[in-house]
Amino acid sequence: MRDIFDGEMLRNFKGPDGEHFSCGGEDGEGRYAFSLCIDFFNPLGNKQAGKKKSVGLISLVCLNLPPDLRYKAENMFLFGVVPGPTEPPLDCLNHYL
Secondary structure (H helix, E strand, C coil): CCCHHHCHHHHCCECCCCCEHHHCCHHHCCCCCEEEEEEEECCCCCCECCECCCEEEEEEEECCCCHHHHCCHHHEEEEEEECCCCCCCHHHHHHHC
């Protein structure tokens, strides 16, 4: 498997018209698949003197782009920022989505 569209789920996913989802609909309708990515990082770099901070970024990636272009900064959409100083528990992360 080299691409997410090689997977069985997306390969067989049908739109409301019964056609393959990514083939588009009537009148040139665009159908796009997005990946929601959440990544936390230390804005201060590596841990220094035991201080650990964490900020999260929520981004969207268009999976319809070629794999070599998807994750370039100019093709990603910054959807949100999860403020620090620490990562929220998973049950609280839903509030950001």
